Amino acid sequence: MKISKEVKTGILVLSGIILFIFGFNYLKGKNLFESTDVYYTEFDYNALDASSPITVNGNNVGKIKDIVYDYETGKTRVSFSVNAALKFSKNSVIKMYETGLMGGNGLAILISTEGEQAKPGDVLPSEVEFGLVTTLSKSFSGISDNLDSTLKSTDTLMLSINRLVNDNSDAGLKRTIEELNQTLKSFKNTSNSVNAVISNNDKNITAILEKFKTISNDLAVLTADLKNANVGTTVESLNTTLNKLNTILESIDKGEGSIGKLLKDEGLYNNLEGATKEMEELLRDIKLHPKRYFRVLSKKEIPYQKEDTK
The missing domain is CATH 1.20.58 (Methane Monooxygenase Hydroxylase; Chain G, domain 1)
Structure with missing residues (x-):
């Protein structure tokens, strides 16, 4: 079966749009193929931001999607997404804690398997753990x-x-x-x-002295790890990576490569806009004259007639 030029154009435009959406989200750090579920919790005040981690036993399992003040209840509602593979009950508690002595907060999911399993969209109970400085x-x-x-x-x-x-x-x-x-x-x-x-x-x-003792032990372990780690090689590798990233960004800024042309070339944007309009006209014509595009089902060839726009 011979594919017409209009169908080829439509397939090409759709493929380009899909690749553009995937590439744009990939550059923003979003994986469209990863399945996630969204849950909610509430606090009396807000000490979080969009970059605050969502952890389970110290492992990052999600991220914050939105932080909104509820004018009716006077509470701060936080929506966050986690990997769909993570399962827990509605009795699980979302705990806000300080991530370090220098500030910063995160959310930890205290998983409970008792009771009904939580579903996406559920509002989970919350608690606040005060850090060492506040205590x-x-x-x-x-x-x-x-x-x-x-x-x-x-x-x-x-x-x-x-x-x-x-x-x-x-x-x-x-x-x-x-x-x-x-x-x-x-x-x-x-x-x-x-x-x-x-x-x-x-x-x-x-209790404060016990926490000081625990922190002192953790700092001793951290110091030993840093002493044994090859920090010089890591810094050198990081510097090389940053140089390569700067080269890539300069190429994009100059309009070089596929991404650079996509961001800098106005002609490509105009072509995509024209192709989109042609795709709209093609879809409208298929809807009005479907038999014209299914000649395999009809032995008689149907001539093309321009649509009457009056």
Whole structure:
């Protein structure tokens, strides 16, 4: 069967459009052939961005699609996509956590297999895990206030001692001793307050020290790994890769290669636009005169008649 010139043109245009869409999404880092499911969760505030990771046991399994403020509930709704192969129940919790000491947050899926399996579009429960810096700030806020009172009492004690040294009279010495006694009582009360604060926060301080110990061990392991790793070779390889990437980008900017011509050549854009219009006319003509394009089913050749546009 002989294929007409119009059908060949249509196939060529469709192929070009499909390749353009695939290439454009590939450059943006999207894989059209990867199946993903979208789920939702809500938080009382937003501390995320589009680049925040979605992890399971420390492994990246998806990415954030959108972050929207819900004006009715006053909450921040986060939609995220994960690989369709990941299965979990509706009882799974989405936990927002700090990814490091220097800031940045991510979402971790605490997978649960109990209950009904979650389906795309479900809203999953959420929780927030406070990082080390936030915990330290909360734990030492009360201690800071009491230390301020202690410093004020110490300052009063030093003033009293100065008066004792400068005033040599009996009345001055007696008055100074009385003030010193009052200062010592005040200092004792303040010391008791500090001891009470430390006792009340003993569990928090213990937990903070445990976290410091864990972080110290992790840093020791990280330091050993960096020492054993061939950092020089990695940096050199990265530099070579960046140079190649710069060369490719310069070629694209100059209009060289297929991508460069696609971005720079206005004639190619005009040709695609013309081909698209011809494709529209071809599809409209097939819809109006289908027998004209199926001559195999008709022994009699049907002559071409121009459509009456009046």
